[in-house]
Amino acid sequence: MAARNEAGPVKLALLQRRAHPDPQRNIEETLAAAREAAEQGARIICTQELFATPYFCQRVDPALLELAEPIPGPTTRRFQALAREREVVVVVSLFERRAPGLFHNTAVVIDADGSLLGLYRKMHIPEDPQFHEKFYFAPGDTGFRSWRTRHGRLGVLICWDQWFPEAARLTAMAGAELLLYPTAIGWLPSEKAAEGARQREAWELIQRSHAIANGCFVAAVNRVGFEEAPGTEGIEFWGGSFVAGPLGEVLARAPEDREETLLVELDWRRIEECRRWWPFWRDRRVDAYGGLTRRWAEDPAGGSDAR
Numbered sequence: 373m374a375a376r377n378e379a380g381p382v383k384l385a386l387l388q389r390r391a392h393p394d395p396q397r398n399i400e401e402t403l404a405a406a407r408e409a410a411e412q413g414a415r416i417i418c419t420q421e422l423f424a425t426p427y428f429c430q431r432v433d434p435a436l437l438e439l440a441e442p443i444p445g446p447t448t449r450r451f452q453a454l455a456r457e458r459e460v461v462v463v464v465s466l467f468e469r470r471a472p473g474l475f476h477n478t479a480v481v482i483d484a485d486g487s488l489l490g491l492y493r494k495m496h497i498p499e500d501p502q503f504h505e506k507f508y509f510a511p512g513d514t515g516f517r518s519w520r521t522r523h524g525r526l527g528v529l530i531c532w533d534q535w536f537p538e539a540a541r542l543t544a545m546a547g548a549e550l551l552l553y554p555t556a557i558g559w560l561p562s563e564k565a566a567e568g569a570r571q572r573e574a575w576e577l578i579q580r581s582h583a584i585a586n587g588c589f590v591a592a593v594n595r596v597g598f599e600e601a602p603g604t605e606g607i608e609f610w611g612g613s614f615v616a617g618p619l620g621e622v623l624a625r626a627p628e629d630r631e632e633t634l635l636v637e638l639d640w641r642r643i644e645e646c647r648r649w650w651p652f653w654r655d656r657r658v659d660a661y662g663g664l665t666r667r668w669a670e671d672p673a674g675g676s677d678a679r
Contacts (some may be wrong), residue, residue, distance in 0.1 A: 375660040377402055381618060381637050381638060381639045381640070382415045382416060382523045382637070382638055382640070383412075383413045383414045383416075383634070383635055383636070383637050383638075384414065384415075384416045384417075384418070384550070384589075384591060384615065384638055385406070385409035385412075385414035385416070385417045385418070385589055385633055385634065385635050386418055386592075386593035386615070386634040386636075386639075387405050387406060387409070387419050387420065387423070387492065387593060387633055388420060388515055388593055388594060388596055388611055388613040388632050388633070388634060389401065389402060389420060389423065389477075389595060389596065389631050390596055390597035391423070391425060391426045391597070391599060392426075393427050393429065394586060396461075396466040396567075398416050398423060398424045399424050399426065399447060399450070400412045402419055402423050402424075403450060403451070406419075406451075406454055406462065407454065408633065409635065410454075410458035410460050411637070412633075412635060414460060414543045415459075415460050415461065415522075415523040416463075416465070416521070416526065416550070417461070417463050417659055418461055418462075418554060418591065418593050419462075419463065419464050419554060419555055419593065420465065420555060420556065420594055420595045421530055421531050421554040421555050421556040421594075422466070422477065422488075422554075422556060423465055423554075423595070424439075424447060424466065425439050425467065425530065426469070426599050427595070427601075427609070428509075429502075429504050429507075429508055430502040430504070430599070430601035430604050430606070431502075431504065431601050431602065431604060434491050435470075436508070436537065437475060437508065439467055440467045440475050441467065441469055442468070443470075443478060443480060444471075444488060444528070445466075446663045447466060448480055448488065448578050449548045449666065450462045450465070450480050451480070452486040452487075452488060453486065455482045455483065455484060455485070455486045456484075456486025457486075459485075459522075460480045460484055460523075461481075461482065461483055461484050461521040461522060461523050461524075463480070463528055463552055463554070464479065464480045464483055465477075465478070465479045465480075465484070465530065465554035466480060467508075468491075470492070470510075473522065474507055474510055475508055475510065475511055476493040476512060477494035477497070477505065477509045477530055477531075477547060478491050478492065478494070478512075479494075479530055479554055480520050481528060483519075483520065483521050483522055483654070484522040484523060486523070487559060489519045489521065490514075490517065490519060491514065492517060492527075492528045492530070492531060493510065493512030493513060494529075494531070495512040495516070495529075495533055495539060496510075496511075496531040496533050496535075496536055496539070496591035497510075497511050497532065498531075501560065502560060502601070502607055504603075505532075513645065515542075516539060516543040516545075516550035517534075518543060518546040519621075521546070524549060524550055524638070524640065525547050525548055525549045525550070526548055526549070526551075526556070527543035527544070527546060527547075527548030527551050528543075528552045528553075529551060529552070530541060530553065530554055531553065531555045531556055533553070533555065533580065533630075534553045534579050534582075534592065535578055535648050537581070537582060538587065538664065540582035540585070540586055540590075541585070541586060544586035544587075544588055548588060549588050549589065549640060549643050550589045550591065551582060551586075551588060551590045551591070552584075552588070552591050552593070552640065553575075553579065553590070553593070554593055555593060555594040555595075555613075556577060556609065557594055557610065558599075558607040558608050559571065560607060560608075560664055561605050561606065561608060562605060562606060565610065568610075570571065571573055572612065575592075575612075576592075576612070576614060576622075579592055579614075579616065579629075580616045580622070581620065582660060583618055583619070584618070584619060584620040584650075585652060586652075587618045587643055587646045587650065587653070588618055588643060588649050589616065589617060589618060589638050589642075589671045590615070590616045591613075591614070591636075593613045593634075594609060594611055594612060594613050595609045595611070596609050596610070596611035596626075596627075596628070596630065596631060597609055598609070599641075610628050611626055611627060611628045611630070611632075612625060612626060612627075612630065613625070613632070614626050614663075615636040615638075617646075618642050618646040618647075619627060619646055619650075623636050624636045629636065639649050
């Protein structure tokens with residue numbers, strides 16, 4: 373566990389936006405939103421997942437691999453300049469071209485002096501109807517990390533990662549006091565009436581539970597709006613970006629139907645308080661968790677040896 377964060381309260385900005393077909397428009401508008409957030413006092417700013425493009429993973433098309441860019445690259449450099457100019461920490465979610473034929477879903481962490489602190493490559497890659505990410509992205513190989521920035525100690529996970537408590541735990545164990553989840557999640561129109569409310573509630577609930585279990589802040593920034601794709605029914609991204617405190621309380625939530633820059637003040641002292649009240653870190657039985665490295669607990673006869 374890292375030492376307690378001694379910094380004072382800091383304002384976080386989540387940039388919940390619609391995606392337009394033109395990547396350059398998305399980049400310009402997101403940069404403008406980030407500048408405005410900095411003018412309103414934000415010191416940590418985070419984009420939604422793959423903010424520069426529509427969610428292209430709705431269909432399999434090799435031509436869409438041309439949307440990827442290197443890191444560092446032109447978009448990274450523009451956000452580095454903004455971070456340096458405004459003295460803000462920026463987390464930017466990009467489609468990374470790592471090498472010919474090798475691509476990742478990647479988040480870049482930029483410190484308040486414009487330096488590129490590092491990157492996180494999405495570890496859990498989904499393959500579902502209209503979420504064909506395994507075609508586009510190789511699984512991440514960075515492990516679960518945190519960075520001590522000028523304005524706080526943070527870790528980054530991406531979208532599908534948010535459903536896995538192991539990912540949140542290991543990132544918090546690396547010292548993160550804020551878990552940021554750039555996200556692209558929404559409803560298929562044919563499922564919304566029957567399952568939409570439950571899906572939306574489960575998405576928020578699992579992440580709030582990570583905040584409680586790890587005694588840290590959790591922030592998810594989702595895109596918003598309906599996105600069409602040839603041969604599909606499209607996806608209605610449900611927005612609802614939110615920030616949870618270390619007891620799982622929702623500190624702020626964006627609407628489901630429009631763009632918004634969600635500004636929330638984080639008081640790092642809450643982490644120390646909550647971890648003292650509920651000492652989960654103290655009481656963990658690290659000697660008893662070896663089974664987590666297995667896919668499932670089964671005996672040779674086909675039964676379960678879990679007790």
